[in-house]
Amino acid sequence: MLARVLAQLGAADAASLGPGDDCAVMRVRGELVVTSDTMIEGPDFRSAWHSGYELGWKLAATNLSDVAGMGARPTALTVSLAVPGDTPVSLLEEIARGLDAACRALAPGCGVIGGDLGRAPVLVAAVTALGELDGRPAVTRTGARPGDTVAYAGDLGLAGLGLSLLFAESAEADGTAHGRALPGLRKRHAAALAAQLAPTPPIGLGAVAAEAGATAMMDVSDSLSLDAARLAGASGVAIDLSTAALESGFGVQRGQAVPLVAMLTGGEDHGLLATFAPDAALPEGFRAIGRVVPEGEGSLTLDGAACRPSGWDPYTVVPPGS
Amino acid sequence: MLARVLAQLGAADAASLGPGDDCAVMRVRGELVVTSDTMIEGPDFRSAWHSGYELGWKLAATNLSDVAGMGARPTALTVSLAVPGDTPVSLLEEIARGLDAACRALAPGCGVIGGDLGRAPVLVAAVTALGELDGRPAVTRTGARPGDTVAYAGDLGLAGLGLSLLFAESAEADGTAHGRALPGLRKRHAAALAAQLAPTPPIGLGAVAAEAGATAMMDVSDSLSLDAARLAGASGVAIDLSTAALESGFGVQRGQAVPLVAMLTGGEDHGLLATFAPDAALPEGFRAIGRVVPEGEGSLTLDGAACRPSGWDPYTVVPPGS
Numbered sequence: 339m340l341a342r343v344l345a346q347l348g349a350a351d352a353a354s355l356g357p358g359d360d361c362a363v364m365r366v367r368g369e370l371v372v373t374s375d376t377m378i379e380g381p382d383f384r385s386a387w388h389s390g391y392e393l394g395w396k397l398a399a400t401n402l403s404d405v406a407g408m409g410a411r412p413t414a415l416t417v418s419l420a421v422p423g424d425t426p427v428s429l430l431e432e433i434a435r436g437l438d439a440a441c442r443a444l445a446p447g448c449g450v451i452g453g454d455l456g457r458a459p460v461l462v463a464a465v466t467a468l469g470e471l472d473g474r475p476a477v478t479r480t481g482a483r484p485g486d487t488v489a490y491a492g493d494l495g496l497a498g499l500g501l502s503l504l505f506a507e508s509a510e511a512d513g514t515a516h517g518r519a520l521p522g523l524r525k526r527h528a529a530a531l532a533a534q535l536a537p538t539p540p541i542g543l544g545a546v547a548a549e550a551g552a553t554a555m556m557d558v559s560d561s562l563s564l565d566a567a568r569l570a571g572a573s574g575v576a577i578d579l580s581t582a583a584l585e586s587g588f589g590v591q592r593g594q595a596v597p598l599v600a601m602l603t604g605g606e607d608h609g610l611l612a613t614f615a616p617d618a619a620l621p622e623g624f625r626a627i628g629r630v631v632p633e634g635e636g637s638l639t640l641d642g643a644a645c646r647p648s649g650w651d652p653y654t655v656v657p658p659g660s
Numbered sequence: 661m662l663a664r665v666l667a668q669l670g671a672a673d674a675a676s677l678g679p680g681d682d683c684a685v686m687r688v689r690g691e692l693v694v695t696s697d698t699m700i701e702g703p704d705f706r707s708a709w710h711s712g713y714e715l716g717w718k719l720a721a722t723n724l725s726d727v728a729g730m731g732a733r734p735t736a737l738t739v740s741l742a743v744p745g746d747t748p749v750s751l752l753e754e755i756a757r758g759l760d761a762a763c764r765a766l767a768p769g770c771g772v773i774g775g776d777l778g779r780a781p782v783l784v785a786a787v788t789a790l791g792e793l794d795g796r797p798a799v800t801r802t803g804a805r806p807g808d809t810v811a812y813a814g815d816l817g818l819a820g821l822g823l824s825l826l827f828a829e830s831a832e833a834d835g836t837a838h839g840r841a842l843p844g845l846r847k848r849h850a851a852a853l854a855a856q857l858a859p860t861p862p863i864g865l866g867a868v869a870a871e872a873g874a875t876a877m878m879d880v881s882d883s884l885s886l887d888a889a890r891l892a893g894a895s896g897v898a899i900d901l902s903t904a905a906l907e908s909g910f911g912v913q914r915g916q917a918v919p920l921v922a923m924l925t926g927g928e929d930h931g932l933l934a935t936f937a938p939d940a941a942l943p944e945g946f947r948a949i950g951r952v953v954p955e956g957e958g959s960l961t962l963d964g965a966a967c968r969p970s971g972w973d974p975y976t977v978v979p980p981g982s
Contacts, residue, residue: 354691355798359894360729360878361693361791363798369676370692371683374738374775376786381779407682416696418786453696457703464698464740464786469683476677476685556682572681 340455342427343419346434348442350449352413352470362451364414364468371469371476373404379460384515387504388535390429393463394436395536400559401467402445403539403608407557409477409548410469412445412541417465420458430455433463436536444541474548477612482554482573486613488628489620491547492540493533494562494588495596498604498649500534503527529592539608543623547612550621555612561649563602563638565611570630570637573613578639579628587625602640603649662777664749668756670764672771674735674792684773686736686790693791693798695726701782706837709826710857712751715785716758717858722881723789724767725861725930729879731799731870732791734767734863739787742780752777755785758858766863796870799934804876804895808935810950811942813869814862815855816884816910817918820926820971822856825849851914861930865945869934872943877934883971885924885960887933892952892959895935900961901950909947924962925971 344357355363377383377397388396398415405412417437419430434450441448448469482488507519524531532538539557547555554573558565562579570577584601613630614620631639638645666679677685699705699719710718720737727734739759741752756772763770804810829841846853854860861879869877876895880887884901892899906923935952936942953961960967 355800359798359800360726361695361732361789361798363730363793364692364694366688366690366692368688370686370688370790372686372736372738372774372788372790373683374740374786374788376740376742376776376778376784378742378778378780378784380781404682408685410683414694416694416788418696418698420698420700420784452694454698456698456700458700458784459702459781462698462700462742462780462784462786464696464784466694466696466738466788467683468692468694471685476681476683478677478681 339427343430343434346431347438347450350414350451351447353451357452364451367470368473369471371405371408371410371471372466373401374464374466375401375404376462376464378462385461386515386517387508387520390432391436392536394433395440397463397465398437398440399444399537399539400608401465402541403557405467405469406539406541406544406610407555409474409544409552409555410471411545412448412467412469414448414451414468415441415465417450417453417463419453420456420462422459423457444538477548477552477555479554479556479569479572482569482575482613482630484575484630484632485616486553486630487616487620487626488577488579488630489612489614489624490609490627491543491624492609493537493591493607494609495600495604495607496530496533496591496594497537497606499596499600500527500530501606503530504534527594529594533607537606537608540610540623543610543621546621547610547624550614551618552612552614555610558607558609558611560605561603562611563645563647564649567638567647569611575633576631576637576639577628578631578642581641583627587627605649661749665752665756668753669760669772672736672773673769675773679774686773689792690795691793693727693730693732693793694788695723696786696788697723697726698784698786700784707783708837708839709830709842712754713758714858716755717762719785719787720759720762721766721859721861722930723787724863725879727789727791728863728866728932729877731796731866731874731877732793733867734770734789734791736770736773736790737763737787739772739775739785741775742778742784744781745779766860799870799874799877801876801878801891801894804891804897804935804952806897806952806954807938808875808952809938809942809948810899810901810952811934811936811946812931812949813865813945814931815859815913815929816931817922817926817929818852818855818913818916819859819928821918821922822849822852825852826856849916851916855929859928859930862932862945865932865943868943869932869946872936873940874934874936877932880929880931880933882927883925884933885967885969886971889960889969891933897955898953898959898961899950900953900964903963905949909949927971
């Protein structure tokens with residue numbers, strides 16, 4: 339079983355010993371960044387919606403984006419999969435193919451270096467991602483300064499729009515997911531569905547932003563409003579977002595119209611939110627969406643008016659507009 | 661919730677940035693070893709038997725031992741916990757206390773540097789352990805040579821004995837675990853219960869064995885017979901174990917008599933199985949239990965006679981004596 343899964347995986351450049359022993363061994367040239375994230379069938383994904391390939395892809399993409407959020411270059415993943423006893427090996431192979439393809443497409447040189455397989459009542463996938471800083475300091479959430487430009491790179495609200503469409507058209511009244519409406523949805527809303535099921539965050543721009551002097555950065559996984567408020571809080575400042583900048587920069591993405599509320603409250607795009615000194619040129623791929631303002635006005639405003647952060651929180655889902 | 665859990669954790673020496681950002685950041689001075697393992701309520705542990713503290717301890721111990729099995733020094737853990745919605749925060753705090761205590765006791769300087777919390781229908785704990793080789797090459801499973809001494813350090817069969825006792829006295833006929841018999845069991849069979857519920861593998865001896873020139877090494881998690889056969893297979897040799905050496909070295913452990921069958925087929929002790937050149941002095945803590953013999957006689961023998969490996973396999977439990 340393990341052998342069939344491992345056969346789908348290419349090597350990671352940094353690995354001096356891959357899967358098969360008690361540990362993998364990898365070369366590290368300086369500081370290492372480490373992040374872990376678990377996706378569980380039910381709260382985090384629905385098997386009726388994600389193919390195995392898309393699930394593997396999303397697993398890699400969401401963890402690689404945390405590495406990018408520190409300004410680091412992803413070098414390796416470990417993946418622990420636990421699945422029900424009746425899971426076909428072909429599904430595990432598909433997941434492995436998706437993991438490998440996402441690494442190759444989003445973070446060339448990075449690959450799966452280890453992990454394990456086990457049993458669980460629902461599919462559980464735990465990923466740890468490792469990355470290198472190549473001599474740069476890590477870009478944390480704490481460095482934003484008043485006057486800095488707030489910028490964003492990647493899809494914004496598209497993945498949340500995809501989730502809304504899936505719930506509206508591929509779920510029974512009791513919330514049970516089904517795949518009957520999927521082919522039509524994938525055709526009519528290709529960009530939003532792809533952003534939700536197999537996102538393509540701008541992983542390489544993490545290191546680019548760090549080189550360009552980003553003062554603070556994070557990957558936006560829960561929503562722009564929630565994560566911008568978190569970054570503002572960590573830096574002890576406030577952030578004012580601009581409706582005009584958001585709408586002109588992100589009103590239409592990949593051919594899909596995206597409303598402002600989706601940009602502010604949609605999660606799972608895994609784009610990069612970063613701040614740059616006022617006089618810094620933004621790296622290609624980033625667009626200005628607001629400004630860092632001194633503390634005292636609250637942590638997040640939109641065009642100067644109070645904006646209550648909302649989006650996805652694993653413990654309390656805050657409905658948009660509440 | 662996360663704040664209460666994080667408050668239980670001490671810092672890792674190698675961490676330059678701990679939990680709270682997209683990633684943790686750690687210093688690495690050379691090659692890094694990486695291992696991941698998931699424990700799931702049901703297949704891997706029973707909440708009726710493990711306290712939260714013991715579960716956290718065992719999570720750390722089982723992953724640290726994979727790092728030790730490479731001859732490395734554990735430096736950091738990441739821990740992803742997913743739990744049912746009605747889980748009290750106090751249980752998560754207990755798990756964190758157990759994780760932290762095991763790191764301090766078994767691998768001083770190592771600590772939890774990151775992770776995440778989520779929801780799942782049963783408790784799922786995914787751990788990744790990182791370690792450093794301090795300039796030594798990794799000790800893999802592939803280097804055993806004919807003539808080498810086979811040696812073992814740690815408990816052997818005690819944890820399996822503990823599991824047998826738990827199933828015999830703390831499980832209903834349908835396998836449901838209960839805790840009613842636990843206090844009596846813990847009193848009458850303290851060593852075996854402790855080995856199963858909160859094992860204390862000899863983590864520091866991994867680096868010691870590497871310094872002493874171990875030619876091959878691994879942590880024994882499934883059973884001595886299964887794992888010795890795996891090491892023999894990876895090295896392309898055979899291993900002959902000695903009944904006399906096993907019984908004189910491990911017949912009584914921590915005051916508990918341990919039968920030969922438990923030594924050969926019991927899993928989860930997480931001791932270290934290593935091979936050393938014939939003329940090498942064994943490091944303190946290791947005892948000779950057999951010899952590496954040339955290929956051709958089968959992968960595992962006991963006193964020269966065929967010995968069918970059996971023990972715990974996540975996909976097929978092979979009953980002893982089958």
